[in-house]
Amino acid sequence: MSEPSERARPPYARIVDSIHARIRSGELGPGDRVPSTRQITREWGVAMATATKVISTLRQEGAVEVVPGVGTVVRGSASPSNVPGKARRGTSSAHEDRQGRSDVALSRQAIVRAAIAVVDAEGIDDFSMRRVATEMNVSTMALYRHVAHRTDLVSAMIETTYREAEFPELGEADWREALEKAVRWEWGVFRRHPWLVQLSVTAKPYITPATMGPTERMMRVITAEGASPDTALEVVTILLGFTDGMAAQGLVVEQPATREPDPSHWWHERAPDLSGPAGRDEFPTVSRVSRPPDIDKIFAIGLSRLLDSLAPMIEGAAGE
Template identity: 40%
Template sequence: MEELRRRIAVGELGAGERLPSTRQIIREWGVAMATATKVLSRLQEEGLARVVPGVGTVVAGREVVARTPVQDLTTRRIVRAAIAVADGEGLAAVSMRRVATELGASAMSLYRHVAGKDELVHLMADAVYGDDPPPEQVPRGWRERLELAARQQWRIYRRHPWLARAISLMRPEFVPNGMAHTDRLLRALDGLGLDANTMMHAVLSLLGYVRGAAVSLEAEEQARTETGITDDDWMRAREAELERLFASGAYPTLARVVAQPGLDLDLDSVFEFGLRRQLDGLAVLVARARDGRRD
């Protein structure tokens, strides 16, 4: 932070010029994401920087350091600022104070629109679900409709990796746009001979699978951002360690499978494989229901 403060003080960075992003700070100074985030937040608190929507954090001039007027704040602006923080740094980085800093407002002014972080996260989830409406042309087959909806959810998790940890299947918040996704899944199964209990179990199992596959997304993205190391580079750096473990003979089947040519794993391929197996299982259930069997 001292280096950026110095550059601002001597005029190397003038009013309105863009400051390095958190990722640039990580790469240039080799610090963790939390430290990089704290640097920009501290400069904003000191009135040396401000956030410009669509641009990033810039050097503040004397004429632009005043806080955002209360009347300019809206719930939507607050929610969108919080989503931007979560997308870039994870849900743990979201706080009322941090969002207020991003908006150039006081933390107390946010409470006129949002009761606290719990409500804010609720509104964030509703907003990102609503950003991806269903397509106008919906397939007729139940399997194709479930597949389309599941992939849509996966895309949402991909864009917003924090979302998987922000929701619960068994203690769900009443998120209208999220409930609309669930309703579409139920409609795909409606009229196939499944009773209500089976329909709900089938839908929650599918939702649980997609969410479970997505839980790793935030940690993976944060690791890449903080270290600048790709997944392939990470594995290559540990090849010697892995060879030693396999040489011990403790994991013979794992060692044999991993050594096979053509092995290609990433989160997307694992998701696609599991989704097909989930739908294969539901196809058996639907066939039994159509035959009048309930076993």
């Protein structure tokens, strides 16, 4: 393949090829963990959505699988299959070595962790109990002995994800520093697990003890300034609404309708449409933009301004 055509390939595809090469060379053997999404973002300098696409593609090809409590590992056969899940039941794998084929090896927590790994890699849109069962190499019915239904499983996934994120200690910090720390924590959770963003803006949001805990702590910070619980909840709702909205905007920028997960690739591919004569006439300002927005930078700027604007609402309550 020529160098120009190689550069034209999507970034995720080049990274997939690189990991396949490590498997073929023996650098990564059966049962070895492959680079996580965070490691991929650091090593190749790509967005989290691109890293997620890499893992998803490797799994669809049959090169890797999820082992609950371990992570994503190279399957027992170093040669990937082009058919997702093919040869899974006839081939010894790292999953089977650790978990076995028996339903007895299942547990609620193992199912939850496998489900989180699936949606981290593939998103929540097509998530199903059947998909988790496929990853765990068990029957779908076997899962129902530990989780009641899909909603029960998703609630457990959210609870586990939030608890393991370890909400920061707010300590004796002033209200502004404490709230900023709390909101940045929420932002980090969303950026690591984009599927949570989609669930947070549904008509019937999932509420669990772990998701309510941060709200309670933030409200305590605000009521300590003399505000009523009602005012505290209003402030928290404004802050979390901003965070949810920015995180959702991040999904739009980093994984637009074309499903191409790398924002810079998508942007530059379409830049000629905007910078051409028709684009300049219809969108004279947009056509002069040189790069996609940095969502993390914009979030930080917006949060600072938002906290400024909320100061009278929080501090003014003490004088009422």
